[in-house]
Amino acid sequence: MKKIELEKNYSPKDFEDRIYKMWMDKKEFSPKEGEGHFSIVMPPPNVTGILHMGHALNNTLQDVIIRHQRMKGIPTLWVPGTDHAGIATQNVVERQLKKEGLRRQDIGREKFLERTWAVKEKHHDIIKKQLEVMGCSCDWDRERFTMDEGLSKAVREAFVSLYEKDLVYRGKYLVNYCPKCGTALADDEVEYEDTPGTLFDVNYPFADGSGNITVATTRPETMFGDVAVAVHPDDERYKSIVGKMLRLPLTDRLIPIIADSFVDMEFGTGMVKITPAHDPNDWEAGRRHNLEAINILNPDGTLNDKVPEKYRNIPAEEARKMVAEDLKKEGYLVKTTDHPHSVGHCYRCHGIVEPYLSEQWFVRMRSLADMALEALKKDEIVFYPKKWENTYIHWMENIRDWCISRQLWWGHRIPVWYCDDCGEMSVSREDIKECPKCHSKHIHQDTDVLDTWFSSWLWPFSTLGWPEKSEDLKRFFPTSTLVSGYDIIFFWISRMIMASEEFMHSVPFKDIVITSLVRDTQGRKMSKSLGNGIDPIDVIDRYGADAMRFTLCFLAAQGQDVQIDMDSFKLGSKFANKIWNATRFLLMNLEGRKLVDVKKSDLSLIDRWIYHRFNETAKSVESQMASYKFNEASQSVYSFFWNDFCDWYVESAKEKMLSGSDREKDLQVSIFMDLLEKSMRLMHPFVSFLTEEIYQKLPNHKGDVIVSEYPMWDKELESSEDERVFSLMQSFVRDIRGARASIGIAPEKKLKAVISTKDKDLVRLLREEDGFIRSLMGLEELLIDENGDLDTSKTFPIHNLSYEAYLFIGDAINVDSEVKKLQDEIKKTEALLAQTDKKLSNKAFMENAKREAIDKELHKKDEFESKIKAEKEHIELLEKLR
RNA sequence: GGAGGAUUAGCUCAGCGGGAGAGCGCUUGCCUUACAAGCAAGAUGUCACAAGUUCAAUCCUUGUAUCCUCCACCA
Numbered sequence: 001m002k003k004i005e006l007e008k009n010y011s012p013k014d015f016e017d018r019i020y021k022m023w024m025d026k027k028e029f030s031p032k033e034g035e036g037h038f039s040i041v042m043p044p045p046n047v048t049g050i051l052h053m054g055h056a057l058n059n060t061l062q063d064v065i066i067r068h069q070r071m072k073g074i075p076t077l078w079v080p081g082t083d084h085a086g087i088a089t090q091n092v093v094e095r096q097l098k099k100e101g102l103r104r105q106d107i108g109r110e111k112f113l114e115r116t117w118a119v120k121e122k123h124h125d126i127i128k129k130q131l132e133v134m135g136c137s138c139d140w141d142r143e144r145f146t147m148d149e150g151l152s153k154a155v156r157e158a159f160v161s162l163y164e165k166d167l168v169y170r171g172k173y174l175v176n177y178c179p180k181c182g183t184a185l186a187d188d189e190v191e192y193e194d195t196p197g198t199l200f201d202v203n204y205p206f207a208d209g210s211g212n213i214t215v216a217t218t219r220p221e222t223m224f225g226d227v228a229v230a231v232h233p234d235d236e237r238y239k240s241i242v243g244k245m246l247r248l249p250l251t252d253r254l255i256p257i258i259a260d261s262f263v264d265m266e267f268g269t270g271m272v273k274i275t276p277a278h279d280p281n282d283w284e285a286g287r288r289h290n291l292e293a294i295n296i297l298n299p300d301g302t303l304n305d306k307v308p309e310k311y312r313n314i315p316a317e318e319a320r321k322m323v324a325e326d327l328k329k330e331g332y333l334v335k336t337t338d339h340p341h342s343v344g345h346c347y348r349c350h351g352i353v354e355p356y357l358s359e360q361w362f363v364r365m366r367s368l369a370d371m372a373l374e375a376l377k378k379d380e381i382v383f384y385p386k387k388w389e390n391t392y393i394h395w396m397e398n399i400r401d402w403c404i405s406r407q408l409w410w411g412h413r414i415p416v417w418y419c420d421d422c423g424e425m426s427v428s429r430e431d432i433k434e435c436p437k438c439h440s441k442h443i444h445q446d447t448d449v450l451d452t453w454f455s456s457w458l459w460p461f462s463t464l465g466w467p468e469k470s471e472d473l474k475r476f477f478p479t480s481t482l483v484s485g486y487d488i489i490f491f492w493i494s495r496m497i498m499a500s501e502e503f504m505h506s507v508p509f510k511d512i513v514i515t516s517l518v519r520d521t522q523g524r525k526m527s528k529s530l531g532n533g534i535d536p537i538d539v540i541d542r543y544g545a546d547a548m549r550f551t552l553c554f555l556a557a558q559g560q561d562v563q564i565d566m567d568s569f570k571l572g573s574k575f576a577n578k579i580w581n582a583t584r585f586l587l588m589n590l591e592g593r594k595l596v597d598v599k600k601s602d603l604s605l606i607d608r609w610i611y612h613r614f615n616e617t618a619k620s621v622e623s624q625m626a627s628y629k630f631n632e633a634s635q636s637v638y639s640f641f642w643n644d645f646c647d648w649y650v651e652s653a654k655e656k657m658l659s660g661s662d663r664e665k666d667l668q669v670s671i672f673m674d675l676l677e678k679s680m681r682l683m684h685p686f687v688s689f690l691t692e693e694i695y696q697k698l699p700n701h702k703g704d705v706i707v708s709e710y711p712m713w714d715k716e717l718e719s720s721e722d723e724r725v726f727s728l729m730q731s732f733v734r735d736i737r738g739a740r741a742s743i744g745i746a747p748e749k750k751l752k753a754v755i756s757t758k759d760k761d762l763v764r765l766l767r768e769e770d771g772f773i774r775s776l777m778g779l780e781e782l783l784i785d786e787n788g789d790l791d792t793s794k795t796f797p798i799h800n801l802s803y804e805a806y807l808f809i810g811d812a813i814n815v816d817s818e819v820k821k822l823q824d825e826i827k828k829t830e831a832l833l834a835q836t837d838k839k840l841s842n843k844a845f846m847e848n849a850k851r852e853a854i855d856k857e858l859h860k861k862d863e864f865e866s867k868i869k870a871e872k873e874h875i876e877l878l879e880k881l882r
Numbered sequence: 883g884g885a886g887g888a889u890u891a892g893c894u895c896a897g898c899g900g901g902a903g904a905g906c907g908c909u910u911g912c913c914u915u916a917c918a919a920g921c922a923a924g925a926u927g928u929c930a931c932a933a934g935u936u937c938a939a940u941c942c943u944u945g946u947a948u949c950c951u952c953c954a955c956c957a
Binding site: 008192199216217230263267268269271272273275281282339341387388390391395398486489517559560561562564567568571573574575576578580581582583584585586587589631632635638639646647650651654657734737741744746748775832835836839845846847848852856860 | 894904923952953
């Protein structure tokens, strides 16, 4: 057989793109025919930007799962797609416009949407490219976008159907409103941040002139919206004044004092001004007392014409200063105190969010949440790690109605039409041209769009064709696993479960894998604003996609955030390099050899040992993958390939490849190729490109590794007795090496040694593999002493529970330092022995401990005693060397 | 205010009721038929602190400290 050559240097750039293209051309990412299914829908990245390290981690893990399942022969589908990300994307375009000195209103809805689609296309192309470069094996033929035709249809179906069930309603409510983005936000889209503020104590005089009361407020400018002042009904101080009227300063308006138990008597003066249109608590209080809500803000956050003329059209923050100033001038302001408090900010633009009274659309959530809670209770969904279930339950139990209308242009337009003539409101799956009631053509569609999450909560089934009864929906729904970050458990995961229960009467997925967050090495979240992010593409440029993916996998312990920097990826890079070079070496050895059939009887103990290790690794990986322990699974393949296969097996075979017979050499390379082929399959989910590149070059490969059969535990390969003997041999080799190093004997110096053991299996192994074992230790001769009658004087002694070894080292030794080392060792062992003795002489231990625990202690006692004995003898032997 | 994490080698982190682990870094020696991105041999830890449960605690319980998330509220 001819030598198969690999490039000297591992250079992922040379093949990663090519391999991906090959997979694409062969349609390897499409699900194969067959029974059952395994499916994942990709959390759709926003088309606002490009993928960051979090996406890289998330998609790597999905790909690992998908590749593993695909190789197990199950029809496997991974659906990719992107999200239109309403506010975020609109903001991108508005920022562009701003640079040109324009607002969206200046160019109009149509032109604005054109530009937004262009932004979408641009980012989509980058994102897709990034996913390809990372090696994601998702089915691009099934790629979806939250605003494509099918999904738009799904959104309409969902909206109208919920409306018909009275689960969608419209109403005038106090909502979170971002003046900067010009739209309402859902409750969980508001982020509270501690902000320095001032508490103003303001006097409100009684209308009858009989003095005044004092209220505290952080927002004096909202006083124009005040409709009452509230006190606690049990507050003795104020019982007598409830019902009296107050004159609102800076105005002529009169407002009553009311009693409501939401007031905290301890805070400030125990009196609160009630501003229903600008505070959620006040809104509730206002409703309880049938008070009017006076909205004093324009949609852009400036004060409107409900306030005295001088404050009109002035931004709230500025107006606050003016009002405070005027209150002071007129003698109403009692005092001001610093008062840090948390203020809601928009999760997209970080501007201050105002509670704002407006007409919005809502989804009634209670019944949906109950179904979703039920699903968890019945174990139809399982979180990995489990702790997130509490978060989920808490949110579901305290669910509030979901404000779904957004005053944006980018998104799914709300499918509701109003008749300008008769006022009829029509909710419709199809666009309508005339009023169904009065047949007037003067109708207009609701100008608002739906919250982005209203399309993404349908994702697991809308991407598969819903509301059509498509083949894909039948085959691949419900999906199997969802992989997502914990930051969107509320926004997305919970809502998908609710939508799926509502529309599909099923959970959308069974397993929910919550990934770590990627942080920088200072523990900070990677973010654009901090500029501490690492671009996956930079990592791939430097180390290759395999290196990045393997590293992320290796570090992604369940439930723990992962801190990384650029250097972290050396881990994966080194591993990939190791695989490359090991393969290169093995392929070099093919030259002039022929591959033969390897029968079980041809295998030596070492061969059986490595097959056993392989088998055990396959078993571990299987159980680790089943519980989504990606870090453990990648550590398993890492240590198998590097520590077992390269460090021991390949090393062991080098000697055979030099001095063996032709038959032995043919056998050896055949086993090499078999193990290499199996290893590529085993490692493929974790090191995808590299294993494919290598696999294709193997003389014994069949097809592509991506669709090859995943190695599973095989009873035939089980060989734990061989493993025991091999481990003994390993420790013997390590002992000798250690002794050499500690004495300081040059590596090239060949030594003679004696091993004395009663272990027959070890003896057999040492005899059979004499050549290679000696080569590992740099011995020219290894004598095996089965009867304890060889002369061991003038030697350096080594003790092990299963053997004694003696190294003939001539004069090259510093007796003093070796004796000292042994004495230290004896001290340590005696301390351990003392511990064991203490346990064994403890009556309570002997009575209560498990049988195995006691046996173990007894065994330890033996071990320590014999070790001390041997070490003392060794000192004597050493003394003779003087 | 409520909830959940974290605290283990110099760094990043696994682990676990019965003799402390990995990767990187460090020390020493090696260009050995692949890999110096390598090989071999090492050193390094009151497993945050305190009390409790237990025959036995790094692991379970409680408390303390520090740090980090999330939720709620804040006139």
